[in-house]
Amino acid sequence: MALDLSRVGERERLKARREPYWQRLRAGCFLGFRPSKRGGKGSWIARIYDDDTGKYQVKSLGDFGTFAGNAMFAVAKKKAETLADLVETGGEIRVKVETVADACREYAADRPEAEKRFQRYVYGEPVAKIKLEKLRRRHLVEWRKRLEERPSLVSRSRDGDAHFRKRAPSTVNRDMAVFRAALARIKSPGAPNTEAAWQEALKSIPNANGQRTLYLDRAQRKLMLKFVAADAEPFVRALCLLPLRPGALAGLKVADFERWTSELTIGQDKNGKPRRIQLPDEAAKLLADQTENKLPTAPLFMRSNGKPWNKDSWKHPIAAGVLEAGLPKNATAYTFRHSTITDLVTAGLPLLTIAQISGTSVEMIERHYGHLASDAAVKALSELEL
Template identity: 70%
Template sequence: MGKVRKSKIVDLSKVKDREDLKKQREPHWQRLRNGCFLGFRPSKRGGPGTWIARAYDEDKGRYQVKSLGDYGALAGNARFAAAKKDAEALAELVEAGGTIRAKVETVGDACRAYSEDKPEAQSRFKRHVHGDPLAKVKLDKLRRRHLLDWRARLEEKPALVSRNKEGEKTVRKRAPSSVNRDMAVLRAALAKVLAMGAPNSEAAWQEALRSIPNANGRRTLYLDKGQRRALLKAISDEARPFVSALCLLPLRPGAMAALTAGDFDKRTNELSIGKDKNGKPRRIQIPAEAAQLLIEQGKDKLPTAPLFMRGNGKVWDKNTWKVPIAAAVRAAGMPAGATAYTLRHSTITDLVRAGLPLLTIAQISGTSAEMIERHYGHLASDAAVKALGELAL
């Protein structure tokens, strides 16, 4: 937004002169002082027109531009003074090292502001908000019915199962847990800019985004160590290193696939996980067996090379790892429905049963202690009961 085309400099202080200006997309600019300009764009529909400020940012070597609005509540002869004051204030902010932030007026604006440093939120908003009529609703006009209508469209939208560009796309009904995750990120974005509305009223926008209860069913499919060994024996040679790592470390498959050779320090047995669902990089200490596997996979590779590589040199993804895992599940006679995430669940289950603190497990696996407690807390209680039983005479 910093690039501004040159335009004829005019005097915007007089109402009559502004009314005579040509109606065009590029604002008519008036120089207030060095590096500070005030612009005006006449309305093509007979409205009061829009005022714009631009200030030169020396650090970035370009102008920062921001719309100031129309000052329609003021008399015509008072608008210039108000716009001039705001433009000068913005210039002072930029000169002091600050950044002019875009005006947040609509739901779409709120989502963009919230997701500036949140890639996952950006992706969800791109799929479900920015192309939806909800994005254009003004925040001061937002009502519960707008969000209820959006929620209905979201729940009716099929979830894409196969993203193979060449084959036929496969879809399924959107799961309640997926709906909850999409609503949660929108709820967080709106909560940054809107106060909660009065309960049971149209202003209670938050009520339309309540989570579906009991949507996150507990993952109950568990493969014990013997079953995991059988799975590894049946799996293809190409996929065995990657799946072995999933059996040894409680990482998400996507985070495992994103690892590079430089992420593992064999001197300290520390692994850096930079790309994961929670978006926060972390370092974990890994056991000797897993360390040996990573050493073998990183041998003779550049630091930026994938740690786990397919036969064609490409990284694994959910469309490629699921094929060999599904084949091995069938060949080894494993329970139907076992997936890469089953291995993560099984590894976390073993850690909980071994008595490792839930907070430590949460840090290693890249999730919250609350989620570990919710899904695995009953296993921690079982471990405690077992420990007490061993104290009996």
Template identity: 65%
Template sequence: MDLSRVNIREALRCLPKGEPHWQRIKPGCFVGFAPSAKAGEGTWHARAYDPDTRRYRRTAFGAFPLLAGNAKFAAAKEEAEKFARLVESGGHNEAQPETVADACKAYAKSRPEAEHRFRRYVDSDPIANVKLNKLHRRHLKEWRERLEAQPALVSRRKNGEPVLRKRAASTVNRDIAVFRAALAKVLAPGAPNSEAAWQEALKATPNADGRRTLYLDRSERRKLLEKIDAEAAPFVRALCLLPLRPGALAALTAGDFDKRTSELTIGKDKTGKPRRIKLPSDAAALFAEQAKNKLPGAALFMRANGNAWNKDSWKKPIAAAVAAAGLPGDATAYTLRHSTITDLVSAGLPLLTIAQISGTSAEMIERHYGHLASDAAVKALSELAL
């Protein structure tokens, strides 16, 4: 439905009870047109989703009789967007983002992972200052080319040049996905194959999921723990016990663990949404030991210098332990997460449960580990054979 075209609106038939024909402007925002049952002009409407009531609210604007036919849609669209902003803000008008940087900042308020990516790839780029109402496909195409040309950091050494590699298509896809989501919050998709089609420049590269396939079985993970530096041992052991992202584990504080119920609240993660999980006895004992005599705001897994672990501090001890244990050289902290998820899927745990524990979607678990669930089912059926 393209209500911006006069000939399309004139050809519309009246719906029962004067119900409008709707066109989606952006998620949760629609503009509507109800043709007149008589010879008069049709009326314009708006529909917006209210997150508080989880229902849509509606309003009518009239016919805009003083405007030319080809200008009515633009006026109705503008009014519909204003109405949507009013509904979303609970009746309070808020300042709307004007530039790409504004849109990213608004999107990243409750999403730490997005904020990190925007700071690295958007805020310092020329695209940050482009007005949203002037944003075209070419701006985003040029931004994407600049992003793809940036090398990825493999490691940072105290002495000597940093080790870099070509940015993988899967990494570019992840950066683009967050950026696309931020713009989609404030921009409607442009007409296909036009300069207004900003979304076309941000399509993901197909078949570039960057899947991590290196797996360490339990015996190999035990070897790693035997060789790991004493300072890093609790942190790495936790990675072997739970399918958490290393960054999410490092961000935990002593107050995030409830010793009485063995429950852990995971706040800072890729999704930006906190979740609470029940820990098994081995993990609960480890976390209780780490939380002992610490203030609630202190890092749960603390280094000898009192700081929390980060990707630059855990790389070296893990790499040294990998070499000492004779494990594959490309094993990393993230390999432990992948290996733990693999074991959970192979054991037959429901994929939705694994997704909730690991902080990802069931779709991603199904995409990358679904074949293991099938193998587990086959194994279970074979055990039933007489």
């Protein structure tokens, strides 16, 4: 049964999520509704297909909080159809960027990882509502102080109890870097040592990135696969075969894998830019097996309940498998990524190629794995014979 957003009761029963609930108004014109996680009115979004670019234009319409519940749909529908008329006659939707939140949404339009960070640490903060021309260093100093004091979620037990730790400097840097980039696209740096110097409040903490040292060799990873839960085994095996971030792997759809050419398109990743990689035979066979009897839009790696994996669901089977296999207790999903990248570096694969496959920069590969590349080169030289 098609969703009817005009019904107040039907909207109120919708569960809060990042992806809006869409209703088709006419060919190429959709109206979306995103319920509020905090019990607010929710927000409305228009999505219009642009024949000239072959892509959809998306614009937030607001919450229409001043209207009665049964009138919101009519107002949102009218706005969406007006925008559709504009696009269909060759116009372009211009997003008005006035506040800090506007700047973040503009930056995160094609960067899903950035949007997730903004949802967690920016949109709900007082700084989000500040007009960009009135943004001062003190506003961001206050925001940063709250961020640094906010504990990081480590894991959640089966009974729902959350476990936290002090936020690491490297984590603070990552959160600030995305925020800083979003503001820098819209707002010029202020004069140094003044309240206008908003950028000074978001300077990175020096020497915050620790060296990644925990490495699981191939034998340890194979042992882990024997003990991990059956429904998690394909997901963990893929982590052992491919140097991908766990979140990027969990976000893959069946349509992202082309089994005839063994190519994989990775779209949902930290940098938000899709990339296409060629898979080796063993990894290609694993992914091909995951596509059997699934729709193109289904998760490539699926839990036993039919839902995709996420950081809260993969932690338990990996932690249990690590314990059962007698591996170091601090091994996590990211340990497999680090171990796979380590193997690629020591095998002599060019750092640029490794960076492209793993979705990071050559600078980061050199920073964390450069010494391994040097060791591999020394070993290769020592094996030369005259």
